[in-house]
Structure formats: C-alpha cells, structure tokens
Amino acid sequence: MNGTLVPWDEATIHVGAHVVHYGSAVFEGIRCYTTPEGPAIFRLDAHMERLFNSAKVYWMELPWSPEQLNEAILETIQANRLQSCYIRPVAYRGFGQLGVNPLDCPVEVAILVWEWGKYLGAEALEQGVDVCVSSWNRLAPNTLPAMAKAAANYMNSQLIKVDAVKGGFVEGIALDSQGFVSEGSGENLFVVSKGRLITPPLVSSVLPGITRDTVITLAGRLGVPVDEKAIPREMLYLADELFFTGTAAEVTPIRSVDRRTVGAGRRGPITESLQKAFFDVIEGRIGDEHGWLTPVPATTAVAGS
Numbered sequence: 001m002n003g004t005l006v007p008w009d010e011a012t013i014h015v016g017a018h019v020v021h022y023g024s025a026v027f028e029g030i031r032c033y034t035t036p037e038g039p040a041i042f043r044l045d046a047h048m049e050r051l052f053n054s055a056k057v058y059w060m061e062l063p064w065s066p067e068q069l070n071e072a073i074l075e076t077i078q079a080n081r082l083q084s085c086y087i088r089p090v091a092y093r094g095f096g097q098l099g100v101n102p103l104d105c106p107v108e109v110a111i112l113v114w115e116w117g118k119y120l121g122a123e124a125l126e127q128g129v130d131v132c133v134s135s136w137n138r139l140a141p142n143t144l145p146a147m148a149k150a151a152a153n154y155m156n157s158q159l160i161k162v163d164a165v166k167g168g169f170v171e172g173i174a175l176d177s178q179g180f181v182s183e184g185s186g187e188n189l190f191v192v193s194k195g196r197l198i199t200p201p202l203v204s205s206v207l208p209g210i211t212r213d214t215v216i217t218l219a220g221r222l223g224v225p226v227d228e229k230a231i232p233r234e235m236l237y238l239a240d241e242l243f244f245t246g247t248a249a250e251v252t253p254i255r256s257v258d259r260r261t262v263g264a265g266r267r268g269p270i271t272e273s274l275q276k277a278f279f280d281v282i283e284g285r286i287g288d289e290h291g292w293l294t295p296v297p298a299t300t301a302v303a304g305s
C-alpha cells in the first residue's frame, strides 16, 4: 500500500478520502495461476496498460511506473506465499479536500492479493449458468466511459448483478443504451452461431476485456472466425452456444437466458475447445508463444516483510 507491505488489517484509508464520496478509483483484476514451472501471472502487461489507460481518462497521475507496479505485484504475491491468486491493484483519490474537483486529492495505489475460487460457482465451468437480460442498461456513451475500468462503473454492475441474483439467476446481461447486447456485470460475452464467434464491439459500451482479447486470439489459432458486431437481444435465445469471459469468470458457458434454453442447454463443443485452449495456456501446459505468462520467482526472503 503506497509502496510498503502492510498487514491486511492495517490497509485502511480515511473516511474523508475522495474515493469514498465520489467513486474516484480505477482498478484491475488479474489472476496468477500455478504452472509446472511455479506460479505465473496471466497477461500482467496488458492489465497494467489498461490500468494506466483508465487513470489517464480520469486525470489520475500514478506515483509509480508500470514497471514498479509489476515489481510490487510480484513482491506482494511472494510475501503472501501464494501459488495461485487473484490480484487487485487499485489507484484511488485519497484525502485532500471534499468537493467534486479531484485534482487536489492525492492518487494512492494499493495491491491486494487473495485466493479466489470460481467466480460463478464451482459447477459453472462445466454445467453453464442460468442468466437473465437485465432491466438496467449498460453505461450510455459519453456518460461514464466504459473503456476505463473505474470503480464508479460498478454501481451500474451492482444494479445488474443484484437484480439477477434476487430473480434467481447467477448473472445478468445488460443491453447498451441502443438496446443491443453489451456485457455481463463483470464479464464480456460471446455468441456462437453457425460455427462463428460474435462479440459486441467497443461501441456497445463493453470493457475491452483481456480475456475477450485472449479468446479472440485463441479462436484464430483454432480456425474459428470472430466477428465484432452489434448483437440483438433475441440472438441470445437463438445462439448455438453462449459464454462469458473475464479474469474472475474465466470462460464460463451460459446454458439459459431469460429461462430459454441456449442450444443443447449445456456447454457446447466450441465453448469447450476454447475453454481447453484457455486453461492450457494459463496453466502453462502448452508453450507461451505470446509471452502472456510472467513467472513469480520463488524466494525465501522478501524485502520489507
């Protein structure tokens, strides 16, 4: 936290911090997986680039470089002796003064690491999940920028998620302000139709997901064509297969939408082959041809711990 390792219980901020009142934070969600060569972080550079992009949108100047934050992430994992974990770097406006203008509030940075299991339930990766289309839309263009992974965006995500859960669904899919399919509360979405993958374009108010990008790359390797284009709601019901992607959700099949069965009502063959390719890469079972894995060096002594 702000350059030093601190015990979990002492990682606190002042209640007057700007972020508490105005949601002024940008963050990342990254995973570290166990591989045959030891723990490795998946696509660290891409996540760090997105963190700095999010900060740029909000005039937040981070007091550390991407390289320094990468080092800090490695050190935090080592200090916690974790083999696999979720990593949450967050840059937020601390206490300076209250009032909307953030510019006089310091930008602070913390990195949390913890073990995080399956995001949408243990069975989800194999069985698929039951979801609904939310009555809430995703962020309209020129309101809250969807390309920035900002804390405030997740107030919208919370509305989507809670409505879904209270309605007996695992997750909600939001439409964009035009009524086209956007994304889940914390996941991007892919439709499989007639052997092709279709995913909403960035203009449909989606986060430029790193798992989304990974799946597009892996689909290319498997010879599955990918289109980024607007998706009408009913295509969700008529799809052969449907799945979510995200760091937390990984590649999770969707078996029903609004109580209509999707395809055969279970994980489909294209989803399964992409899922396998994904886990083979992230768990280091096949060559890392894109340089996506950052090994976490084993260490016995950690500076500052």
Ligand code: PPE
Pocket: 028, 029, 030, 157, 183, 184, 185, 186, 187, 188, 206, 207, 208, 209, 210, 211, 212, 245, 246, 247, 248, 249
């Ligand atoms: N859309 C949203 C809105 C989103 O929050 C995420 C990640 C994605 C798409 C997928 O992006 P990527 O992880 O780069 O593939 N959501 C993160 C936070 C979830 C949470 O509950 O917190 C995540 O998956 O880590």
